[in-house]
Amino acid sequence: MLIALFPGDGIGPEIVAQARRVLDALGIDGLTYEEGLVGGAAYKAVGHPLPPETLDLAKRADAILFGAVGDPDCDSLERHLRPEQAILGLRKAMGLFSNLRPAKVFPELADASALKKEVASAIDLLIVRETNGDVYFGEKGMRKTADGLREGYDIMSYNEEQVRKIAHQGFHAARARRGKLCSVDKANVLETSQLWRDVVIEVSAEYPDVALSHMYVDNAAMQLVRDPGQFDVIVTGNMFGDILSDQASMCVGSIGMLASATLNDSNQGLYEPIHGSAPDIAGQGKANPLATVLSAAMMLRYSLAMPEQADRIEAAVARALAGGARSPDLGGTMSTVEMGDAVLATLN
Amino acid sequence: MLIALFPGDGIGPEIVAQARRVLDALGIDGLTYEEGLVGGAAYKAVGHPLPPETLDLAKRADAILFGAVGDPDCDSLERHLRPEQAILGLRKAMGLFSNLRPAKVFPELADASALKKEVASAIDLLIVRETNGDVYFGEKGMRKTADGLREGYDIMSYNEEQVRKIAHQGFHAARARRGKLCSVDKANVLETSQLWRDVVIEVSAEYPDVALSHMYVDNAAMQLVRDPGQFDVIVTGNMFGDILSDQASMCVGSIGMLASATLNDSNQGLYEPIHGSAPDIAGQGKANPLATVLSAAMMLRYSLAMPEQADRIEAAVARALAGGARSPDLGGTMSTVEMGDAVLATLN
Numbered sequence: 002m003l004i005a006l007f008p009g010d011g012i013g014p015e016i017v018a019q020a021r022r023v024l025d026a027l028g029i030d031g032l033t034y035e036e037g038l039v040g041g042a043a044y045k046a047v048g049h050p051l052p053p054e055t056l057d058l059a060k061r062a063d064a065i066l067f068g069a070v071g072d073p074d075c076d077s078l079e080r081h082l083r084p085e086q087a088i089l090g091l092r093k094a095m096g097l098f099s100n101l102r103p104a105k106v107f108p109e110l111a112d113a114s115a116l117k118k119e120v121a122s123a124i125d126l127l128i129v130r131e132t133n134g135d136v137y138f139g140e141k142g143m144r145k146t147a148d149g150l151r152e153g154y155d156i157m158s159y160n161e162e163q164v165r166k167i168a169h170q171g172f173h174a175a176r177a178r179r180g181k182l183c184s185v186d187k188a189n190v191l192e193t194s195q196l197w198r199d200v201v202i203e204v205s206a207e208y209p210d211v212a213l214s215h216m217y218v219d220n221a222a223m224q225l226v227r228d229p230g231q232f233d234v235i236v237t238g239n240m241f242g243d244i245l246s247d248q249a250s251m252c253v254g255s256i257g258m259l260a261s262a263t264l265n266d267s268n269q270g271l272y273e274p275i276h277g278s279a280p281d282i283a284g285q286g287k288a289n290p291l292a293t294v295l296s297a298a299m300m301l302r303y304s305l306a307m308p309e310q311a312d313r314i315e316a317a318v319a320r321a322l323a324g325g326a327r328s329p330d331l332g333g334t335m336s337t338v339e340m341g342d343a344v345l346a347t348l349n
Numbered sequence: 350m351l352i353a354l355f356p357g358d359g360i361g362p363e364i365v366a367q368a369r370r371v372l373d374a375l376g377i378d379g380l381t382y383e384e385g386l387v388g389g390a391a392y393k394a395v396g397h398p399l400p401p402e403t404l405d406l407a408k409r410a411d412a413i414l415f416g417a418v419g420d421p422d423c424d425s426l427e428r429h430l431r432p433e434q435a436i437l438g439l440r441k442a443m444g445l446f447s448n449l450r451p452a453k454v455f456p457e458l459a460d461a462s463a464l465k466k467e468v469a470s471a472i473d474l475l476i477v478r479e480t481n482g483d484v485y486f487g488e489k490g491m492r493k494t495a496d497g498l499r500e501g502y503d504i505m506s507y508n509e510e511q512v513r514k515i516a517h518q519g520f521h522a523a524r525a526r527r528g529k530l531c532s533v534d535k536a537n538v539l540e541t542s543q544l545w546r547d548v549v550i551e552v553s554a555e556y557p558d559v560a561l562s563h564m565y566v567d568n569a570a571m572q573l574v575r576d577p578g579q580f581d582v583i584v585t586g587n588m589f590g591d592i593l594s595d596q597a598s599m600c601v602g603s604i605g606m607l608a609s610a611t612l613n614d615s616n617q618g619l620y621e622p623i624h625g626s627a628p629d630i631a632g633q634g635k636a637n638p639l640a641t642v643l644s645a646a647m648m649l650r651y652s653l654a655m656p657e658q659a660d661r662i663e664a665a666v667a668r669a670l671a672g673g674a675r676s677p678d679l680g681g682t683m684s685t686v687e688m689g690d691a692v693l694a695t696l697n
């Protein structure tokens with residue numbers, strides 16, 4: 002099995018290194034690794050955020066373990082050369098459409114949330130976000146209005162096939178959890194959302210055992226603060242999912258804890274922490290590697306079909322936290338490497 | 350001065366009635382009122398959510414005091430007949446582009462927030478949301494793809510003039526407050542946002558005394574949970590403003606407390622609570638009227654140039670809360686009318 006390692010920018014290399022140590026310590030036979038350049042690092046080295054060799058490696062691999070991309074040096078480049086295009090390009094070129102973002106509070110960290118402890122502790126939700134369509138990938142550009150004014154535009158759209166695919170992902174996930182699916186849209190304003198809602202309702206006929214509800218995105222943003230414990234699985238589009246999943250991650254406490262998976266139809270997957278490249282602390286050994294370590298666990302579970310190995314990692318992380326392992330984002334002083342050490346020490 | 354009263358649907362009539370009582374108690378000479386039909390109520394009475402007589406009244410009025418629209422009976426109507434079209438139609442037809450949504454915690458209610466008390470208490474922010482453009486008002490519809498699939502689409506766009514106008518509103522508001530403006534966009538993905546950011550930066554040259562920052566919308570949704578006290582004024586587009594302002598309102602505790610104003614170039618304004626029509630509790634006397642009462646205060650301040658009268662209302666609300674007035678959403682048992690009574694009792 003081939004794993005592509007894409008450390009990327011900022012804290013990316015430091016956190017991916019710790020995830021790699023944990024993977025190595027599992028002693029799994031037959032895993033091979035190849036490293037690739039992505040993001041600002043790739044742009045600086047070879048002039049493109051997603052070079053052809055990187056994309057080729059990604060396609061050959063069974064799974065991608067991704068650090069983070071984003072580099073302030075690249076902010077004024079043309080859009081197609083910016084670091085973010087690496088992640089958008091990989092999602093699109095490989096058909097990685099199903100972005101799974103679980104949010105759950107580790108009991109030891111319930112105090113770290115800005116939410117009251119009893120509100121935060123109740124969080125155990127999964128956001129299933131579509132990542133191949135929506136306003137992200139429609140035609141976009143700058144044009145002039147009839148009056149000669151500069152105008153920026155982006156076309157938002159979903160077709161029924163795209164919605165059907167992600168809806169099935171949402172229903173499946175709900176079935177494997179507590180059987181509740183909340184579809185989030187803005188059908189009172191958007192035609193894209195109206196189609197979304199219509200198709201989700203059509204698909205729901207195949208899942209009579211799942212309780213489906215619909216919520217407008219503005220209300221969902223409210224409910225995620227008021228009572229996040231009410232949610233089991235949320236399924237939503239690319240744009241709303243981007244916003245709500247970051248919001249949910251912060252409800253959990255530190256964004257340094259949250260892993261994600263993005264899958265395509267052949268179960269190839271890209272695994273990455275939800276947080277970004279944090280250029281302000283890059284290279285200082287301050288980054289929390291646990292979101293990446295937990296992303297490696299998701300990789301074992303979803304793309305490599307090794308659920309017991311995934312369990313081993315997740316249990317080790319829980320024990321490390323219970324034992325007091327805390328990086329600065331969790332209110333402690335442990336370095337990136339020390340956090341990795343703490344996980345390794347409890348791995349069994 | 351003519352005030353148009355548009356109670357609308359659900360709890361709308363109950364809460365507007367209390368705001369009217371408070372306005373009457375101020376004893377201001379020369380205020381006249383005319384009531385109009387909007388939303389589902391208007392559809393049921395005359396077949397359209399925004400009948401011509403209503404729009405005509407709105408245009409003649411100096412200000413509109415609006416309850417809420419939204420009626421589950423109307424959910425399957427064609428889009429242009431749904432209750433929400435009343436508010437969207439008024440915003441567009443009257444050029445009401447500058448939606449001001451202040452969020453601040455009344456000290457007595459700091460415990461009501463799902464956020465920790467110290468986090469919630471620090472909230473004192475204003476969201477300036479553009480409400481005449483964006484994906485709300487672009488071309489939209491259903492079409493077929495080349496493969497014959499149903500597809501919903503909505504065009505998102507802003508031109509430089511639209512952004513310039515709302516940017517000025519944001520800078521002005523920041524200047525009158527703590528001098529900090531945060532512009533929220535998704536410029537790493539959207540061309541609409543790139544133009545937004547470019548123009549906000551251009552406009553900033555006229556406001557060297559205001560500290561401008563930029564934040565991606567996903568990060569803003571995170572920061573509004575993590576540390577909402579960091580924000581003074583947030584300026585953003587229609588779609589992101591819809592989501593973030595509802596999120597911020599819930600951070601404050603009850604959405605039953607938050608007022609809003611939407612202004613056009615001639616200072617005509619539409620004043621409404623941020624919350625919706627709450628059909629589940631309509632007609633039961635359980636709704637909290639304070640957001641509507643506080644919207645009436647904003648109306649006096651912005652459209653009627655009576656800041657002292659606005660102060661009188663706001664002070665009375667604060668005293669009523671300090672005196673223990675609590676509707677069910679605030680953890681109490683007082684009825685809509687009793688909440689109105691409590692404000693009247695402390696008005697001086």
Ligand SMILES: CC(C)[C@H](C(=O)O)[C@@H](O)C(=O)O
Binds near residue numbers: 088567
């Ligand atoms: C970097 C950016 C393009 C990306 C997105 O918006 O999808 C990120 O925010 C994410 O959520 O993975």
Ligand SMILES: CC(C)[C@H](C(=O)O)[C@@H](O)C(=O)O
Binds near residue numbers: 219433436591
């Ligand atoms: C009712 C709806 C169309 C409206 C909006 O999205 O603008 C509402 O949510 C608001 O925020 O005023």
